[in-house]
Amino acid sequence: MSAVIIDGKAVAGGVREQIAQDVARMRDAGEAPPLLAVVLCNDNPASAIYVRNKERAAERAGMSFRLHTPPLDSSTESLVQLVHAINSDPGVDGMLVQLPLPAQVDAEAVGDAIAPEKDADGFHPLNFGHLAEGRGATVVPGTPLGCMELLRAYDIPVGGARAVVIGRSVIVGRPMATLLLNADATVTVCHSRTRDLAAVCREADILISAMGRPRMVDAGFVKPGAAVIDVGTTPEDGTVAGDVDRASVEPVAGWLSPVPGGVGPMTVAMLLRNTLALAAARRSAVAAPG
Ligand code: GUN
Numbered sequence: 001m002s003a004v005i006i007d008g009k010a011v012a013g014g015v016r017e018q019i020a021q022d023v024a025r026m027r028d029a030g031e032a033p034p035l036l037a038v039v040l041c042n043d044n045p046a047s048a049i050y051v052r053n054k055e056r057a058a059e060r061a062g063m064s065f066r067l068h069t070p071p072l073d074s075s076t077e078s079l080v081q082l083v084h085a086i087n088s089d090p091g092v093d094g095m096l097v098q099l100p101l102p103a104q105v106d107a108e109a110v111g112d113a114i115a116p117e118k119d120a121d122g123f124h125p126l127n128f129g130h131l132a133e134g135r136g137a138t139v140v141p142g143t144p145l146g147c148m149e150l151l152r153a154y155d156i157p158v159g160g161a162r163a164v165v166i167g168r169s170v171i172v173g174r175p176m177a178t179l180l181l182n183a184d185a186t187v188t189v190c191h192s193r194t195r196d197l198a199a200v201c202r203e204a205d206i207l208i209s210a211m212g213r214p215r216m217v218d219a220g221f222v223k224p225g226a227a228v229i230d231v232g233t234t235p236e237d238g239t240v241a242g243d244v245d246r247a248s249v250e251p252v253a254g255w256l257s258p259v260p261g262g263v264g265p266m267t268v269a270m271l272l273r274n275t276l277a278l279a280a281a282r283r284s285a286v287a288a289p290g
Contacts, residue, residue: 003228003250004154006257008146011153012265016061019272023062026279034279035064036120036271037086037095041074041105046235047098057268063275066092076106080113087115093279094120096271099171117282120274123170131175134182138281139274144176146266147208147229148183150257156206156227159184164201166190166217166243167210172231176208197221214241218248225254231263240264 023033036058040051051067058065070082079101086095095118101107116126122139130137151158163185167173177189190200201207201221209217210231222228232243242259250256257263 001224001251001254003253003256005250006150006154006229006255006262008150008257008262008265011150012146012269015149015266015269016057016272019269019276020061022276027062031283032091033063034093034275035066035091036275037066037068037089037092039068039070039079039082039086039095039097041070041072041079041101042098043072044100046233047100051098053268054271057272058275061272063272072102074102074105076104076109079105079110083110083113087113087118092118093282094118094275096121117285118278120271120278122175122274128170128175131178131182138277140179140270141171141175142267142270142274143172143210143231143263144179145270145273146263147176147231147257148179149266149270150229150263151206151227154227154255156255158206161185161205162188162203163206163208164188164190164204165208165210166197166201167212167231169210172210176210176231180206180208209243211243213243215243215245217243218245219252222249222252224252226252227255227257228253229257229263230259232259233264 027033038051055065086092095114097110111123114124116124119127119139122141127137127139131140163180165173165177168189168191177187180187188200190197194200198221202223204223204226206227208229208231212232212234214234214236228244228249230242230244234241240260246258
C-alpha cells in the first residue's frame with residue numbers, strides 16, 4: 001500500500017476560485033471588494049515571502065490589499081496605535097499582524113488590540129474563545145482550518161476518529177485540537193514533554209504534526225492506513241522541510257499531506273475566506289436596520 005498524496009495546491013485552487021466568484025458578485029452588486037491590511041514589522045525573509053503570497057492571493061481573488069511596514073525599532077505603543085488606526089478605518093475589512101514581531105515588542109498586546117471583527121487570522125482571544133466554546137466562529141486560524149478542509153476534501157472520517165496533534169502553539173496546535181474536537185474526534189495533544197511520543201502517535205487515525213523538527217515523524221509514528229498531515233515548516237537549503245520523513249511514512253500511511261504542496265497553499269486560501277467572511281459580516285451589520 002502507498003499513501004494517497006493530498007494535493008493542497010489543487011484543493012486551495014478550488015477554494016480560491018469560489019472566493020473570487022463571491023468577490024465578483026460583491027463588485028457586481030456595487031459593493032467595494034474586501035480589503036485586507038497587513039502589518040509587517042520584521043526582516044525575516046520567510047515572513048516577506050508569506051506576506052507577498054498573501055498579497056498576490058488577495059489580488060488574484062479580486063480583493064484589495066494594503067501593506068504597512070513600520071520601522072523595525074517600533075515600540076509596542078506605536079504598533080498598538082497603528083492597529084487602532086486600522087481598526088477605525090471604515091475601508092478595512094480584515095487585518096493581520098505578521099508574526100514574529102521584534103523582541104522589544106509585546107506581541108500579545110499588539111494582537112489583543114486588533115478589533116475582533118477585523119481579525120483575519122482568528123487569533124484574537126474573543127474569536128479563539130468562540131472556537132473553544134464550540135460556537136460557530138466567523139474566523140478560524142488559517143493553517144488548522146486548512147487541515148480540516150483537506151480532511152474534508154479527501155473524505156477522511158473525523159467523527160469518532162482518534163486524532164493526535166503534535167504541537168500546542170496558538171497558531172496551529174491549540175486551534176487544530178479544538179477544531180478536531182468540535183468535529184467529534186477523540187483528541188490527544190503532544191508536546192516537548194510528552195513521553196514516548198511515537199507510541200502515542202501510533203494510536204492516531206489522524207496524525208497532525210506541527211513540531212518544526214525536520215523528518216522526525218517516521219514510519220514508527222504511524223498506524224497503517226492513518227491520515228498524516230505535515231504542518232512542519234523549517235527553512236532548509238533554500239526550501240522548506242516538513243516534520244514527516246516522506247520516504248519512510250508513504251508506504252505505511254493511508255493519506256499523506258506533504259511539505260511543500262500540502263497545507264501551505266491552504267493557509268492563504270483560508271485567510272482569504274476569513275477576510276471575505278469578515279467583509280460580509282461587516283456589510284450586513286452596516287446594512288441592518290436600527
Ligand atoms: N507567522 C507565521 N504564520 C503566521 C500566520 O498565520 N499569521 C501571522 N499573522 N503570522 C504568522
